[in-house]
Amino acid sequence: MNYGIVNFFHPNHADSAMQKTCMRKKIHIITPIRPGGPQMWGRLLAKELNIRDEWSATHTRTLPRMIMTPFYEPADVVHTSVPITYRLWKKPLILTLRGNFMIEYYYWARMYPRSIRMADIVTVSSHFLKETLRLPNALVIPPSADLPQMPVRQRTDEHTIRILIVTKFCFPQKSRGVLTLLDALSKTKIKKHPISIAILGGGVYLNEIKRESRRCGLPVTFYGFTDPKPFFEQSDIFLYWSKHDNTPIAVLEAMSYGLPVVANNVGAMTELVTHKETGLIANTPDEFTAYVNELFDHPELQRTLGEGARHAILTTFSHARVVPQYESLYRGVIS
Structure with a gap:
């Protein structure tokens, strides 16, 4: 007798779930090793993509994986905020710039101009940065934040x-x-x-x-x-x-x-x-x-x-x- 209960352990359902997972497009997000805004951006973006049925995102922020990326890349799209200046693969490459590398003195800042030329798409987080870096073809996508489920706080005048x-x-x-x-x-x-x-x-x-x-x-x-x-x-x-x-x-x-x-x-x-x-x-x-x-x-x-x-x-x-x-x-x- 059928009581309307679905058997999720039936092979057909398992195959369907596996097919759904395999159909997801793989996005590889790469951010700096050092904690900060770019790393948080990559972590949150990967998290948000993975709750959607269309994508399977991984977030790299370790040096060994970064070193391997130019030589081997299984993802469908590489989305990076660190410069990639050499690659053996032809997967689409998106570069997101979140700061002015021309005045931020760190060891890979001078690699960004070549990475910009290599990228298929360049995005920046503000119109200010687009104008400052003189990137007329860059797309502006603003940063984002969680919206906590809490009311705007109320306070009295008495407390510190x-x-x-x-x-x-x-x-x-x-x-x-x-x-x-x-x-x-x-x-x-x-x-x-x-x-x-x-x-x-x-x-x-x-x-x-x-x-x-x-x-x-x-x-x-x-x-x-x-x-x-x-x-x-x-x-x-x-x-x-x-x-x-x-x-x-x-x-x-x-x-x-x-x-x-x-x-x-x-x-x-x-x-x-x-x-x-x-x-x-x-x-x-x-x-x-x-x-x-x-x-x-x-x-x-x-x-x-x-x-x-x-x-x-x-x-x-x-x-x-x-x-x-x-x-x-x-x-x-x-x-």
């Missing part, structure tokens, strides 16, 4: 205002930006509004910035390279300052948690943050201090900007909006 700073201490321009932030905070209304400052991130310049930060006399705690999610959940305001940047993923993460963002006008910041709608963008340290004071004095502005920030993630920077743009590229180069 919790400030969060997340950056990478691998580059001097970003590292020195933390000192600029602390100097700006030291000029705010901290006597009227008590604050605590959590700083996340690791790198070779961390200890130097720690030493210099003692001069500011502020309640600062450095947590090193750690999971930022609990800090995003517990903080009230997110601050960012760098002398050089493109599209810092930490800003998008803060926005996704409903944090009001105050940042300087650097790189493609205006492509991420809409001034007075999803955050505040300062052109000078004094202007930065004024914006922070405005948030201190007006909790309702914090809530309004936080709500706008989450809406921007949902409508523009969520994985649901961004990943399909990469899928279209894959289908195009495979066909």
Whole structure:
């Protein structure tokens, strides 16, 4: 008697599942070994592709596999954020640029021009980067972030205002930006509004910035390279300052948690943050201090900007909006 129960262990069902897996197109995503924005981008992209029936994605961030890639590649598409300047295979090659290699001094930066010429498609994460690198044929696909299932936080005026700073201490321009932030905070209304400052991130310049930060006399705690999610959940305001940047993923993460963002006008910041709608963008340290004071004095502005920030993630920077743009590229180069 048939009770309408499907036997998933029947050979026909097993064959069907195997066929479905074999039909998936293989995408090989390659990112730098060092933790940071590009590596996070590759990990999240692979994760999002693998929950779709059409793709089977692998994420490489180890040196041995990178060394082998030019000689052997089983994937249908290679999607890399590190330069590939030589290959024995003819699989489609997509190069994604997330920073300005012309001023970021690391050992493979000089390999990018040749890698750009070799790639079938070049994508960049902002219009700013496209113009800066003079790549008229590059496609702009913005970065993306998770949208946590949580409401925009509510806070009262009485408790200490919790400030969060997340950056990478691998580059001097970003590292020195933390000192600029602390100097700006030291000029705010901290006597009227008590604050605590959590700083996340690791790198070779961390200890130097720690030493210099003692001069500011502020309640600062450095947590090193750690999971930022609990800090995003517990903080009230997110601050960012760098002398050089493109599209810092930490800003998008803060926005996704409903944090009001105050940042300087650097790189493609205006492509991420809409001034007075999803955050505040300062052109000078004094202007930065004024914006922070405005948030201190007006909790309702914090809530309004936080709500706008989450809406921007949902409508523009969520994985649901961004990943399909990469899928279209894959289908195009495979066909």
